[in-house]
Amino acid sequence: MTLLPPRLPSVLAALLACALGASAAEPSVEELYKRLNEGGDVAKQAAFQLFRRGDQDQRLRNLLRNAEGKTKPGSRLCILESLTYGALAQGDPTRPRAARELAFEALDDPEQEVARRAVRVFVNIEDEDTYSFIARRLRRLRFASLESGPGQRALGLVQALERMRNPQRATEVLARLLTERLGPQLESLVLDTLERMTAQRFRTPEQWVNWTERTRTLTLDEWRRDVAARRTTRFRNYEDAAEDWFKALLAAVANDHEQLLDTLRRGLEQTTILSVRKRAVLELARLGRVEGGAEGPLRERAVALLRSQLPKPEEAAVSFDEIQSLVIQKLGSTGDPALLEEIARFLDARSSRLRAAAARALGALKAPAAADPLLAELLQERTAQDRDLSVVGELVEALGRIGRSRTLAGERVSSTLVAIAREAQAAGSDDPHPSLVVTRTAEALGRLSYADESDLDEAVGFLTELAEAADPKIRFAAATALGSLQHPNCFKVLASRLGREPELYVRRAVLDAVGLQAVLVPEVANEAISLLAPYLFDLSDTGGMRRRSFDALRRLTRNGADLPLLDRLVRAVLQNRERASALAVLLPFLRELPEPDSLGEEASAADRERLLGLIELRGWALLPQEPRAALADFEAVLAGRGENATGLAAAPLYLGKGRAKLALELPAEAFAFARAAIEAAGEEPPERLLVDSWTLALDAVEASSKMQPGKAEELFAQLGPLAEGLPESLRERYRALDEEFKKAKASK
Template identity: 25%
Template structure:
């Protein structure tokens, strides 16, 4: 660190809170403001109060042009807090005329915005400045402030003289009025057509004004002006009018929206170039314009735009907007996509399936069913999802048939396809929100039962998962057959089906799962017992808490704690708490399950994690500390004090954080003693912050 930096930082630290500076402080600040090191200059700006008010302001305004952005940022922050907003604003406005230093002008605008409403009087007066550049930057500042008075001043700038005389004569853009229009757009200010009359006829400013009309839903003339703009021969005017129309459409509904759509469609029929030029512009436009074009063409329901919209939807930023626009076009979009199918890439065909699933219709269904036999598993999956979304009953048999010959297990896309097929079948044949099965359910169960015969593991698993979600109680025998399947994954799917079909009791089939040779099936049984509304599952869960596999034990311990540790029956509650107590001495995953159970129980159960505080595994101790700290009574939290010296840094940090959160002031001496020898930077940082909270 340079000597100048060190001196500046010492001075800043020493002067914090001081009200009086001496001549040496003043001399040091003036010297540091001229230093070659930007950090020294920044620190000088922080100590600017060593100068008198007038001198300080002059130097602050000068530093707005500093070549280093950090100095300029610090200067803006100091200016914003000055007690003399009128004089400060005047000096900043004068700096806006500095055409030699764009950074200084931009920083001056930023400072005026930071001053806010207190700068409005000076800014309003500066709106009449003779310098058009100053007026332009004043407009930017007013836009940043955004008050009612600022908005009125911006509207007044729409008649700025520079566009009629000097600017036009010199062939320059009417910057002030353009900036005012842009600012009003940013502020989302609704403007009537009569307020923009002097702008709409200007070939350069007109497009900006047209976009503003989109917020004037109460002005009947606004839509007329926008419709006229749509028919303009100037592309910028057409596209701004499209944006304005879209803004109006977003504000309308019902009859008003229908009327707007009809009038826009009428104009587009009368002037075909509106649609054709928008379609031609789509591929080459910037993202913002593409968004507007896609939505406008969707509003028009333009058939000719279907394939081009689908193509630009490759861009992730446009994908959802494009799909929405195509869905807006409706069944005609399906016809266009079907006609263009052979020209579409596989990736675009997948997107087209999404569209077909939204619009429906005979043509869409026919294409989607045919796509189930495509060679690409991702396209087949997309078609299946859309058929499920449309709930096309005639697609049930093709979906199950496709399930039997989906991509093989070694194909990384096979699982995606099978999941999509299962979801589609469930969408067609699964129960409704009230649990009632549709009429097609028996047929679906029959087809899936056939698919189980002689099929490979992956097909049986997919069929079992579908059956688990659509089976009815009368299908219990079929589910029982699944429990005898040689594949553990199929048996696990059968357990999930049992849990759904028998939520109020523990059926015999579930006892088979409890004794299954596969830990994954026993885990599924624990999950089913834990979710069951039956009280009879306690003994089964208690036995599973002593399973040979620690994963099963962990799931069972958590289920016992969650369901029975607060049971109304004293005997069951005591037995459940005994399970938690024994689990504290078990493997780490089981011990962590105790923590998770206590988190859900809360209250007095917090004491059951205390034995875990002495475990060797840091992750177990850390989780136990957090759980105990969150749920223990205030007087009990002091039990964590010895852990401020725990060997693991993460535990020490967690303990100190908990003690600070719970406001355990008695911990301060112990924390201070540990801080003297603490070597870990993270723990030291946490400890210092905790001490500050405890001592405040």
């Protein structure tokens, strides 16, 4: 049989001691206890020094017991962490024994993280003495109820055995324990643990002992390979059974309701494969939905089957039951308010995970009346000595999903949430994972509907603080919440944060929130466009900011239906940017423009002209790649403006049509539109328009010379009477063409 892993070498142990702050001049004992309450590395170092002394074990034991309720969870965690290093770093053989005794005191700690840390102490200092200690203590606790403190200690010791590095030795301890007369709860726990560790099941304790005797001669590696092979076979059998059950379920769905319910009932009774029971619960929950579920008696019977899996009020669960938790949650997903009271009673369950499941279920129920029991339980958890932050977080989230800033009884939900989050912030490292409560609070505040302005002001003020928090997860939640609230300060906070946020995923959330604010608060729409538009030019789409900006602006302009805002977007994009690249960015928005005829008679003349202007701009954006579509846009604008499409107003449209014709290889028609643009521009045309029109005319002549040389000379002759208005920048090109045509004529 393989020996247990040796202890750390003495050199490494000495290094551990130095790392934890062993120094020549140590502070006084009282100074060390004072540091222990400060938290962080200082507290860890103090705990190590106190344990190393050897004369403070009783006082440390009292702190771990927390009899007076004054020891912070963080301090208890530091003491437990010091036990591993203290036991391994010294040559004193009494220290490992003291470490085991002290860790044993914390196994029933109401704070789950502390209890888990106590279990890890036994795993970390694993040796033969540790196995002997656990065996002795389990024999003393063999009749303890698992809901009691001694029972929780027994549970922790069994969990430690399950996690040991030498499962072969650990199973020997558990198998020997079964030969004692045990209480039913501990016996069930030990049998379940042995089954998980060895992937097999025996009916009697004697069979377990005989098996351990037979496998004693195996090396640890051989023992593990034997268990692994058995586990693989067992999983394969599980999968086969699950597959058979699912086939039966599918067949039942296609037949009558009685067969369906009977199959689901048998699925709930399946004790070997957890996934089968879960699937049955999920299917019953689907049938039991008020909206989208089954109808009439089938829905009622499906809900009744779910309810049959709940423990009776007078029955205390031996330990957490995953199926019961799932059933509680799925009863909430049915949306049936008649189940409110039945779900709410589990808010008082001993198991924190069952309480969390009840909170999630009530949140999914979304019944206004559910806010009252949730808030009452939240206040109770807030002041409880053994409060569980995961439950607090679930209660906060559930209140957010219900979405009322006040309960039916008038209690202020939002104020309570803010107060609890502030307490979690103040606790800092004294509570495990305090950011969970703060993050859930921010999310909930963003979901509430506020009937009172003072409640909204308080919520926005707190979210404004969170937007500057050090934790990016909190900033993310705060930004998302601010984006969903209608308050004048929300947009200001988000706009200020957008350019300063260092974390990419938080910056994306801020950008999304800015877009939502522009929809919720029309007064900030123009400013939001100015903030979002620059991201459209990030063609590499770094971190997805361009896509998010695009989606936000599409929502804001209602896919092109809000012409004033789309016009504002166009002006923001075109401002101080190269026209071709700006038009390429705008094209996806412009493609969604409505047809001019779709505006209806009630549309104002200004709206019609705005639409025509945007269609004209779309024509220029389409021109490089889709000249035929661009030509149609220019023609639609000319038709829409009717008599107003004359003179200088018509010249750009003629120019656009000419460019489209040239792209379609119709140079003669392109020349005609170029000449029309020159003539329409009048005697004092804008310089840019004049240059573009003449450039088009000369381009058309050159294109024609390649296709129809005789026609090109005719077209060029038509420019003679207009040459006086030729721009200076094009005169050299005009003279070169003139010389070319003269030479061609002379050669003939």
